[in-house]
Amino acid sequence: MIVYIAEKPSLGRAIATGFSGRQQKRDGYIELNNGDCITWCIGHLLEQAEPDKYDPAFGKWSFTHLPIVPSKWQLVPKKNTQKQLSVVKRLLKSATHIVNAGDPDREGQLLVDEVITYCGVKPAIIESAGRLLINDLNTSAVKTALQNIRTNSEFIGLSISALARSRADWLYGLNLTRAYTLLGQQGGYSGVLSVGRVQTPVLGLVVRRCQDIAHFVSKPFYEVLATLETTDKAVFTAKWQPSKACEPYQDEEGRIISRKLAQTVVNKTQGQKARVSAYKVQSRQSPPPLPFSLSVLQIEASKRFNLSPKTVLDLCQSLYEKHQLITYPRSDSRYLPKEQFSQAPAILTVIKSNEPSFTSMVNNANSKLKSKAWDDSKVEAHHAIIPTTRKKPTASLTNDEAKIYKLIATQYLMQFYGPHKYQEQVAKVDIAGGEFLAKGKTNTDLGWLALSNNDSNKTQTALPSLTKDEILRCTDSSLLEKQTSAPKHFTEATLLAAMTGIARYVQNSEIKKILKETDGLGTEATRASIIDLLFKRQFMQKVGKEIHATQTGSALINALPSETTHPDMTAIWEADLTKIAHQQLRYEAFMKPLTESITQLINSSQQLDTSKFAGLKSVKPVAKKRFYKKKS
Numbered sequence: 001m002i003v004y005i006a007e008k009p010s011l012g013r014a015i016a017t018g019f020s021g022r023q024q025k026r027d028g029y030i031e032l033n034n035g036d037c038i039t040w041c042i043g044h045l046l047e048q049a050e051p052d053k054y055d056p057a058f059g060k061w062s063f064t065h066l067p068i069v070p071s072k073w074q075l076v077p078k079k080n081t082q083k084q085l086s087v088v089k090r091l092l093k094s095a096t097h098i099v100n101a102g103d104p105d106r107e108g109q110l111l112v113d114e115v116i117t118y119c120g121v122k123p124a125i126i127e128s129a130g131r132l133l134i135n136d137l138n139t140s141a142v143k144t145a146l147q148n149i150r151t152n153s154e155f156i157g158l159s160i161s162a163l164a165r166s167r168a169d170w171l172y173g174l175n176l177t178r179a180y181t182l183l184g185q186q187g188g189y190s191g192v193l194s195v196g197r198v199q200t201p202v203l204g205l206v207v208r209r210c211q212d213i214a215h216f217v218s219k220p221f222y223e224v225l226a227t228l229e230t231t232d233k234a235v236f237t238a239k240w241q242p243s244k245a246c247e248p249y250q251d252e253e254g255r256i257i258s259r260k261l262a263q264t265v266v267n268k269t270q271g272q273k274a275r276v277s278a279y280k281v282q283s284r285q286s287p288p289p290l291p292f293s294l295s296v297l298q299i300e301a302s303k304r305f306n307l308s309p310k311t312v313l314d315l316c317q318s319l320y321e322k323h324q325l326i327t328y329p330r331s332d333s334r335y336l337p338k339e340q341f342s343q344a345p346a347i348l349t350v351i352k353s354n355e356p357s358f359t360s361m362v363n364n365a366n367s368k369l370k371s372k373a374w375d376d377s378k379v380e381a382h383h384a385i386i387p388t389t390r391k392k393p394t395a396s397l398t399n400d401e402a403k404i405y406k407l408i409a410t411q412y413l414m415q416f417y418g419p420h421k422y423q424e425q426v427a428k429v430d431i432a433g434g435e436f437l438a439k440g441k442t443n444t445d446l447g448w449l450a451l452s453n454n455d456s457n458k459t460q461t462a463l464p465s466l467t468k469d470e471i472l473r474c475t476d477s478s479l480l481e482k483q484t485s486a487p488k489h490f491t492e493a494t495l496l497a498a499m500t501g502i503a504r505y506v507q508n509s510e511i512k513k514i515l516k517e518t519d520g521l522g523t524e525a526t527r528a529s530i531i532d533l534l535f536k537r538q539f540m541q542k543v544g545k546e547i548h549a550t551q552t553g554s555a556l557i558n559a560l561p562s563e564t565t566h567p568d569m570t571a572i573w574e575a576d577l578t579k580i581a582h583q584q585l586r587y588e589a590f591m592k593p594l595t596e597s598i599t600q601l602i603n604s605s606q607q608l609d610t611s612k613f614a615g616l617k618s619v620k621p622v623a624k625k626r627f628y629k630k631k632s
Contacts, residue, residue, distance in 0.1 A: 002036040003095040004132065005088065005112050007102045010321040011134065012040035015101060018142035028087030037091050041102075045085045046114050048170050049074035063182055066602050067175040069595055073167060075118055089119040099130040100152045104381035105330060106581070107525065109155050110162035131155055133381055135328040137320065138388050158381075161581035164590050168573065172197050175598050176564070179605050180556065187613030193556050194537060197570055198522045199530050200557075203539050204565030205498055205505065206490055207549040207557040216486035221255035222262035226269055226436050227476040228429060234464035235475075238429050238436035240265055251484075259481070266477040269431040274472040277435070278428040285419040288448035290334035290373050291384035291411050294524040295500045297404070302493035304453065305403055306545065309496050309528035315404045316385070323397065324390045325354070326408055328382050330525040335378040336386065341370055344416065346389045351409045354387075355394045355402075358409065361451060365416035373415050386412045414448040421445040425463040431474050438463055489546035492531060499527050502567045511568045521567055552616050559612045561601060 006012035012030065016023055021033030029039035051058035051068050053076065058065055077085050092098065098116060102108030109131075116126060129152035134145045176195035184193045224240035242249075242256055249258040256262050292300070294316065298309040307315075316329035345367045352362040373384065387409050394402040425440040440463030443449075490498065498505065499521040506512045522530050534540045539553030549557075557565050573594075579585035 001091075001094055002097045002099060003091050004036070004038040004099045004101050005115065006038065006040040007108050007111060008042060008321075009040050011101065011103070011137070012038050014134070014137040014139075014142055014324075015132070015146075017139040018146045028084050029091060038101075039088050039091050040084070041088070041111060041115060042081045042084050044111055045078060045081045045088070046075040046118055047078050048166070049076045051174065061178050061182060063179065063602075063606065066179055067171070067595070067598050068178075069171060069598075075114060085115070088115060092116065092119045092121050095121070095125060097128065097130070098125055098152075099132050099149060100155075101132040101134065103330065104133045104135060104328060105525065106158055106162040106165070106523075109158045110166065113152075113159045114163075127153065129153070135331075135382050136388050137324045138390050140389065157581045157583040160587055161577045164580055164587050165573075165577055168591065168594055169197055171595065171598055175602060176605075179602050180559065183559070183605060183608055183610050184613045184616075187610030189552075189613035189616045191552070191616075192537075193552075193613075195556075195560065195564065196530075197573065198526070199534060200560065200564055201502075201521055201567045201570055202495070202499060202530055203534055203549070203553055204557050206495065206534075206540055206547055207554050207565075209487060209490055210549045210554070213486045213489065218483045218485065219251070219257065220259070221251065221257050221482055221484060222259055223256070223480040223482065224262055224265045224269070225478050225480060226274070226429070226431055226474050227478075228274055228436075228438075228472045229475050230464055230466070230470070230472055232464070236438055236440070236463055238427065238438035241435045241437050243435070255484075259479075262479050265434055266479045269434060269474050269477045272432050272474050274429050274431040274436075274474050276427060276466050276468055276470040276472065277430045278426075279466040279468055279470075280426045282424050282426075283421070283444070284424050285421045285447075286449075287419050288371050288373075288414040288417060289411065290371075291336065291386050291415065292408060293332050293334045293384060294330055295332070295496060295520075295527060296334065297385060297408065298528060299493045299497050299500075301404060301407060302491070302496065304407070305400070307400065307403075308492055308532070310532045311400070312404065313525075313528045315401050319397075319401055319405055319408075323392055323401070325388055325392055325405055327384075327386055327388060329385055331382045331385055332524040333379060333382060334373070334384045335375045336373050336383045337379045338374045338376050340383065341374050343389065347387055347412070348416070350389050350391055351387055351413065353391055353393075355406060355409065358406070358413070361410075361413055364450075365413055366418070367416055369416045369418055371415040410451055414451050417448040417451060418445070420447040420449040423462075427463055427466055429472065489543075489548060491545045491547060495531060495547055496527060499530075502571075506567060506571070508568060511571050521570055555612050555616055559608055561604065564601065 004012075004015055006015055015038050016030045016032070019032050023033065024031040029037050031037050053074055054068070054070050058068055098121065100109070100112045100116070102110075102112035116129070130149040131152040131154065132145055132149050134142060136142075173194070173196045177192065180193040180195055184191070226238050226240070227235060228238055229235050242254070246256065246261065249256055249261050251257050294313065297316070298312045301307045301312045302309065313329070316326065319326045320329050348362050348365055348367055352359050385408055387405070394405055397405065421444045423442045423444060425442070427438045429436045429438065440461055442460055442462045488494070502520045503512045521527070534553070535542070538550055539556065540547050541550055542548075563569055576585055576590045580587060580590060
């Protein structure tokens with residue numbers, strides 16, 4: 001008997017549609033006509049044991065117990081899913097072959113592998129287990145996936161990587177949360193001060209941004225604009241480019257801070273002749289933006305519709321599981337497998353059927369165009385989020401579900417519109433010995449930009465046709481006084497963008513390189529929940545659309561060692577976890593130095609001045625992990 005183990009019931013039901021013949025729905029599984037069975041987890045059926053399972057003394061929070069490092073790790077059944085675990089275990093006892101059908105990501109791989117191991121399956125059956133990778137719950141896609149089952153052993157590195165991450169997060173979060181909560185109590189704060197490998201650097205970003213804004217002092221700077229006229233009376237403006245001799249009068253951003261110098265330029269150029277020292281016209285084009293990964297979709301939906309990342313993820317899950325209108329949503333990829341290209345005509349037809357307002361957009365698309373999105377070398381377990389061939393009118397969806405579907409459909413449609421083509425004009429003009437620069441742009445073919453919601457990109461600001469050494473007249477020079485502005489508070493969209501593009505917040509070149517090669521802070525599946533968690537723990541709060549750090553959040557970041565509040569450590573972790581996934585690094589080589597580092601952090605924490613926590617308002621945290629709850 002073959003037993004297929006899906007990550008959740010909806011995936012199990014979808015797998016069943018890929019088989020013909022009579023099927024029986026049983027309690028917790030589906031029996032196929034040939035006796036094979038499809039069962040499922042309900043998310044995680046197992047969880048890391050609480051500290052008091054290792055030693056009852058650990059039920060009380062004390063520095064004498066830290067760090068808590070299990071010598072033999074234990075998994076325990078989750079209370080609310082024990083019944084389903086029993087079903088899976090019973091089926092596995094009779095299985096002659098097993099297929100892991102967890103979601104196509106690191107967590108999905110481990111989630112099912114852990115259940116197989118926990119249920120005591122024979123080693124020979126584990127070694128021969130299959131791996132079913134499904135990105136699309138529609139029947140045709142499921143049948144294709146069933147014809148391409150791989151061996152589960154191919155993904156052992158991915159599973160060990162996920163296991164290392166899970167245990168490392170447990171060690172780091174539990175031990176440092178207990179340590180700093182105890183320190184907080186010494187200072188008079190009665191709440192829980194949770195620390196996490198990802199959540200704490202994210203909070204650090206917000207706290208430092210708020211501090212930068214609070215300490216910011218605005219300063220004036222000056223620009224000079226020249227209004228130029230050709231002999232044909234065509235008018236355009238050019239901006240003064242300070243020479244090297246002006247460096248003593250510039251700030252670190254190259255802005256002129258001497259009003260007197262800027263006014264001198266105005267006086268010297270007013271009404272003077274000007275000469276075109278260089279003029280270049282170049283034809284340029286920009287390819288369509290790639291289809292969405294989850295994070296990019298969340299950022300765009302936050303900007304467009306003011307939807308939180310958590311809300312967008314929930315909407316995507318509904319569109320995927322309930323409506324089967326989009327492919328697997330927790331994807332970090334923006335690329336598509338080449339074999340998927342043949343489905344384009346069918347998908348485009350369904351988009352038009354599901355959303356009649358897209359009819360002209362679909363009719364103008366060229367399904368034979370193949371953008372750079374189709375690239376097998378950049379597709380691993382899952383691909384970009386795109387519409388499926390499922391027919392279901394958007395009128396039957398909620399308003400927000402329809403918005404997300406149409407956003408995903410539009411991004412997919414852009415792949416069949418070709419590049420945006422334009423001419424770029426650049427002119428350098430000499431006026432009284434000073435250089436002025438003017439730029440213009442003329443759209444020649446909107447291409448995919450015709451579907452863009454950003455009309456500013458479609459605006460044309462063309463320069464007149466010029467020739468080198470042409471003489472112009474400076475009809476006016478004006479001095480513009482501007483003020484430097486403070487950095488902006490994060491919003492949910494910009495904080496999510498910072499998490500995905502975290503490399504730009506790092507100074508160390510080696511760490512920056514690592515972060516560029518990884519997926520940033522957190523994963524596609526966890527980023528939304530991390531932001532949500534920081535709000536629930538009241539380390540951050542929203543003021544309008546802005547995210548502000550609370551006093552408690554600021555106090556925690558200011559109390560923690562710098563290395564825990566910056567993304568550098570996470571970058572090193574992720575680089576090592578990637579090596580484990582590719583079987584280039586052993587599990588032990590990752591865990592041993594990590595444990596030593598946690599021990600050092602706890603030892604150094606006891607030197608902290610706990611008065612930092614005095615007078616803070618305590619809040620009751622909303623926690624999913626029991627080890628974060630305060631113990632007596």
